[in-house]
Amino acid sequence: MEDPVIKVKDLKKYYRIHQKEPGLAGSVKSLFSRKYYNVEAVNDISFEIGEGELVGFIGPNGAGKTTTLKVLSGLLYPTSGYVRVLGFEPFKRQPKFQKQFSLVMGQKNQLWWDLPAWESFILNKEIYEVPDNQFETIVHELSEMLEIKDILKVQVRKLSLGQRMKAELVAALLHSPKVLFLDEPTIGLDVVAQKKMRDFVKEYNQQYKATIILTSHYMGDVKELCKRVIVIDKGIILYDGLLEKIVEKFAAHKVIKVDFEKPIDPEKLKNIGEIKENEEMHYLIHVPRKEAPKRAAKLLDNFPVVDLTIEEPPIEDVIRQVFNGGKV
Amino acid sequence: MKYYLRIFLALINTASKRYLEYRWNTFGNLVTSTLSLILVIFFVDIIFSQTNNIAGWTKPEVLFFVGTFRVFSSLLSFLYLRSINFIPKYIQRGDLDMFLVKPVNVQFYVSLCFTRVYEIINLLPGIVLIGYALQSLGGVSWEGWLLLLGGVICGLLIFYGLYFMCATLAFWFVQFNSLTSIYFVANSFLCFPTDVFGKNGSLVFTYLIPLGFIVTVPVRIFLAKDPPLFLILSVFFAALSLWLSVKFWNYALKHYTSASS
Ligand SMILES: Nc1ncnc2c1ncn2[C@@H]1O[C@H](COP(=O)(O)OP(=O)(O)O)[C@@H](O)[C@H]1O
Ligand SMILES: [Mg+2]
Numbered sequence: 158m159e160d161p162v163i164k165v166k167d168l169k170k171y172y173r174i175h176q177k178e179p180g181l182a183g184s185v186k187s188l189f190s191r192k193y194y195n196v197e198a199v200n201d202i203s204f205e206i207g208e209g210e211l212v213g214f215i216g217p218n219g220a221g222k223t224t225t226l227k228v229l230s231g232l233l234y235p236t237s238g239y240v241r242v243l244g245f246e247p248f249k250r251q252p253k254f255q256k257q258f259s260l261v262m263g264q265k266n267q268l269w270w271d272l273p274a275w276e277s278f279i280l281n282k283e284i285y286e287v288p289d290n291q292f293e294t295i296v297h298e299l300s301e302m303l304e305i306k307d308i309l310k311v312q313v314r315k316l317s318l319g320q321r322m323k324a325e326l327v328a329a330l331l332h333s334p335k336v337l338f339l340d341e342p343t344i345g346l347d348v349v350a351q352k353k354m355r356d357f358v359k360e361y362n363q364q365y366k367a368t369i370i371l372t373s374h375y376m377g378d379v380k381e382l383c384k385r386v387i388v389i390d391k392g393i394i395l396y397d398g399l400l401e402k403i404v405e406k407f408a409a410h411k412v413i414k415v416d417f418e419k420p421i422d423p424e425k426l427k428n429i430g431e432i433k434e435n436e437e438m439h440y441l442i443h444v445p446r447k448e449a450p451k452r453a454a455k456l457l458d459n460f461p462v463v464d465l466t467i468e469e470p471p472i473e474d475v476i477r478q479v480f481n482g483g484k485v
Numbered sequence: 486m487k488y489y490l491r492i493f494l495a496l497i498n499t500a501s502k503r504y505l506e507y508r509w510n511t512f513g514n515l516v517t518s519t520l521s522l523i524l525v526i527f528f529v530d531i532i533f534s535q536t537n538n539i540a541g542w543t544k545p546e547v548l549f550f551v552g553t554f555r556v557f558s559s560l561l562s563f564l565y566l567r568s569i570n571f572i573p574k575y576i577q578r579g580d581l582d583m584f585l586v587k588p589v590n591v592q593f594y595v596s597l598c599f600t601r602v603y604e605i606i607n608l609l610p611g612i613v614l615i616g617y618a619l620q621s622l623g624g625v626s627w628e629g630w631l632l633l634l635g636g637v638i639c640g641l642l643i644f645y646g647l648y649f650m651c652a653t654l655a656f657w658f659v660q661f662n663s664l665t666s667i668y669f670v671a672n673s674f675l676c677f678p679t680d681v682f683g684k685n686g687s688l689v690f691t692y693l694i695p696l697g698f699i700v701t702v703p704v705r706i707f708l709a710k711d712p713p714l715f716l717i718l719s720v721f722f723a724a725l726s727l728w729l730s731v732k733f734w735n736y737a738l739k740h741y742t743s744a745s746s
Contacts, residue, residue: 252588267583283495
């Protein structure tokens with residue numbers, strides 16, 4: 158087997174914070190005796206990502222997603238553990254490594270605010286030493302894909318958030334990085350722009366075979382893009398595997414959707430399962446996973462059923478409940 | 486080396502576009518700086534109507550000093566002043582991250598990304614004043630000019646290092662908004678020959694905080710008040726200042742990337 162593009166083993170990243178006591182006296186006191194405590198932002202995680210994979214990294218706010226990407230990008234020195242990206246130790250920040258990856262953060266911009274995006278592209282071209290013809294081809298292709306050709310000469314501060322984000326992406330991709338870290342790239346975007354962004358990431362991944370990690374606190378991004386997801390919360394990986402399997406693993410129940418011929422007494426359905434929705438003759442019932450076929454049969458035998466389906470619960474619900482620490 | 490020259494040129498190029506909008510502003514600056522220069526000349530005139538020598542400096546010498554100081558100031562504004570003023574903001578807002586992932590020397594990049602191309606025009610009043618002062622000072626050899634040029638370049642490097650280190654402090658002080666005040670204080674020391682601070686003051690500002698090597702010493706060498714060999718000290722202080730700024734920056738980055746604050 159080939160070496161993985163990204164390899165992380167037993168990675169920990171603790172932020173050391175000193176406790177500030179309120180008031181002037183507290184400030185003076187803390188000058189002399191500082192009390193420190195650790196924020197365990199990433200607490201012992203391991204994973205490997207192969208070439209060309211597009212992996213979703215999801216978790217609620219504060220889960221440790223950004224911290225992980227910062228470690229992978231060489232912006233943070235790991236507290237402990239093993240990290241290799243393309244065979245490099247990221248925190249050494251070797252130019253040879255830096256020329257092969259890109260980091261895009263939804264809340265930070267690399268484009269100069271008071272210049273057209275085009276000027277920032279030119280600077281990146283020099284920094285990454287992109288040859289002229291390659292530069293032109295790439296800008297042309299990407300701005301076509303993202304439909305931003307006509308705004309490249311407009312000052313960045315005059316662009317909408319969606320347009321700016323697209324231009325950010327182009328700036329990050331000029332040097333054809335082999336590895337791309339996208340930290341909440343859809344944050345703050347409207348639904349249409351979100352969709353565009355997702356389509357682009359997917360297309361880019363397929364067309365250029367780039368290895369991509371995309372983080373989000375928001376399931377929608379990941380659901381449409383990534384086969385594989387890593388679910389992280391409180392600095393710990395809760396799940397790493399195929400998106401479609403996550404439901405099986407975490408959902409203890411299935412959903413029976415049933416339509417009846419005529420109104421029935423909800424009380425009688427109590428021993429089938431937990432009624433979640435009830436609109437006249439249409440019911441949504443949660444039943445224990447293994448019991449699902451048996452309960453469905455019971456429904457069919459005892460009630461005037463018109464239509465019945467057994468479904469997995471929506472991924473969003475499953476993930477949300479995983480984050481809330483409860484079983485589904 | 487060639488790589489960094491290319492980047493420097495690209496930065497100047499983009500910066501020139503950035504200030505296209507502010508072009509008229511720059512001409513406004515030219516007017517104010519010329520006016521303030523006239524004010525200074527007037528002031529010098531008044532002082533020297535009472536005496537013909539201040540701390541060993543004659544009137545044409547002082548005017549020559551003021552002209553050189555102006556040249557130094559506009560070179561500094563042209564090259565790095567504005568860029569360095571922005572550094573604390575990058576640190577506070579976390580934008581520094583977007584520089585740190587790039588395959589370029591970050592200190593170089595953040596020090597020069599806001600060059601002020603049109604500031605070059607402000608060299609004019611200084612040069613005119615130098616020319617005027619020279620009429621009373623008499624002829625100078627080309628070695629003198631070379632020494633002066635070398636001295637001013639060293640001065641720019643010394644000030645760069647000191648000022649950059651001040652900016653680097655922003656890694657530790659989250660609310661660090663006093664950088665420009667530091668500049669103004671430093672400036673008010675730089676705009677007089679250090680001799681006016683008396684013998685002890687002069688020693689402090691020459692060797693302890695080497696502000697004297699930024700403008701005073703180059704001018705003193707040019708006016709043959711100091712031996713040309715003093716330029717070696719200038720070079721030494723320039724190298725030291727630059728070296729310290731690199732060390733301090735790298736130390737700060739280590740602190741930043743380990744997020745131990
Ligand atoms: N620079 C920092 N200093 C101290 N604590 C931090 C810092 N950055 C993040 N944290 C803390 O680390 C944890 C993980 O943060 P982060 O990686 O940003 O999460 P996410 O990106 O998943 O929202 C949070 O508890 C956050 O408050
Ligand atoms: Mg985050």
